[in-house]
Amino acid sequence: MPLGSVRPAGWLRRQLEIQASGLSGHLDETWADVGPNSGWLGGTGESWERGPYFLDGLLPLAYLLDDARLKAKAQKYIDWILTHQATDGMIGPASNDDWWPRIVALKALTQYQEFTADQRVIPLIDRYFRYQLAELPKRPLRDWGKFRWQDEALSVIWLYNRTGSAYLLDLARILHQQGYDWMAQFANFQFKQKITADYIKLNEGGGLKDLALSTHGVNNGQAIKTGAIWSLVSGSDTDRKATAHMIAELDRYHGLPNGMFSCDEHLSGRDPSQGSELCTVVEYMFSLERALAATGDPLLGDRLERLAFNALPGTLTDDMWAHQYNQEPNQVECSLHHKPWVSDGPESNLFGLEPNFGCCTANFHQGWPKFAASLFLLSGDPNSDQHDGLVAAAYAPCEVRANIRGTSVHIAEETAYPFRGAIKLTVNPSAPLAFPMHLRIPAWASGAAITINGKPEPQPQPGTFARVERTWKPGDRVEINFPMQPRASRWFNNSVAIERGPLVFSYGIGESWVKLRDRGMTADWQVFPTTAWNYAIKLDPQNPSADIKVTESEIGETPFARKTAPVRLDVKARKLPKWRAEDGAADAPPQSLVASEAPEEEITLIPYASAKLRITAFPQLKT
């Protein structure tokens, strides 16, 4: 659907407002790299990826909130780009000719065109693509651009869908041909272990080698969309299925309970004390949003929610003024202590302005707004322009304004999901209209129920889209109820994580926040534990939810704040004295099952994102 069709409501709108009041709404005032001297505003400052990264998130944030102050900030960049195209068609600062930052700028320009219909955008992109098609044989993709070509393919297809110019398919093919072959990497996946600095020859000089770039976390996060996007050009079913296969391989060798694969900043195995970079979280989300739209695979929606409701808020402070470079599922300290990273520096899991490196500072802004914009999709036959219905791809409170075969349809989605399992959609077509609505039923949701105006629909299958087809009339009510019994999942060394709906739960370790230094309008923080964390939990293996007490409370003004965590789970546990930390990182959880003589206690788990110091993957007690 064109951007602007889905608007956040309820807690999701508050989350975006928090973002706008935090660093996203002020970054240009406090961080020179995207400030008035940015090369993307005609200055002599940073002229590479940071300006476009910031714009790519600021722009949808501004338009989804209809925030005039933020729109004006975004417009400065947009206007500079639109009024400074070179006569040959090149865009962006003249001080570099790297294709990569322009790939990001195109992501922002295409969004801007959808929000505003500004008539300058399509001719500018068209001239740029014609220039690039002529230029690429002489000056091919290299390093980052070579490994991230699929993100440009998205913009090429976007323009093709609007102009139908045949040369755009030639451009897509040359990007594919010069770009890294991600499908081959995952067809025969070789990177099954923690990647070491020696393995990728990180210290030999001469920049990052292909081996380093192909095991790089952000590159892999962006690559996840490759098969799905390329299948739109190739028509190949193997390509279409490649996205799910890539995710399965990354999970198998590098998967973590927060939904991420480890990447600190190269693939680093399944130990829950390894980190994942924030850029990878938001790029993985964007890949899932686009791959889901291209393939209709409902499981991509499950993963998108897992990242959006856990990994994304879990690595930002509640006020969104500070973030980490790396987050860990088992994160017992955020300090300058040495950490088990493959290549990142000692500040990587501090909360701050630009811990370790400033890419995430510029890039994290796209996470929440693009998620909000992707909650609903249009359905239809991929071989025709006719859209036949609507798809609820991911769930959160929102409002939808769509046009189906000339009739406008408004939908209000009211829900406290992911904290509750009840979702209410009120459908208001401007006149009665027959169309299908496809409702995603997550794979974990066995026993889900759907009613229309109070009448039950057939029991939907988990891991599918339930198709509800009828003549919709103003005021029709769809009610979806997802089962919210806690579940257990298995991780490294047979450790166990507790989940409920799309939320992952963690033991919230006591936190002492110590300011390391002021950073303009924000600050850098270390976080030290004030309580023990080395618990093994007791679960009935036949029925894990039997041993877990669930307490629900209202969603607070800050949805994921620890103080007002909307769901708490009480579980039985014992301390496990042999499980320790070294240099601020928890040892891998000992192989479960484990025995402990310590007294039994009741501990409280809260949503992963509410606990900035946390244990998520627990050893399990022998019973």
Ligand SMILES: [Zn+2]
């Ligand atoms: Zn980053």
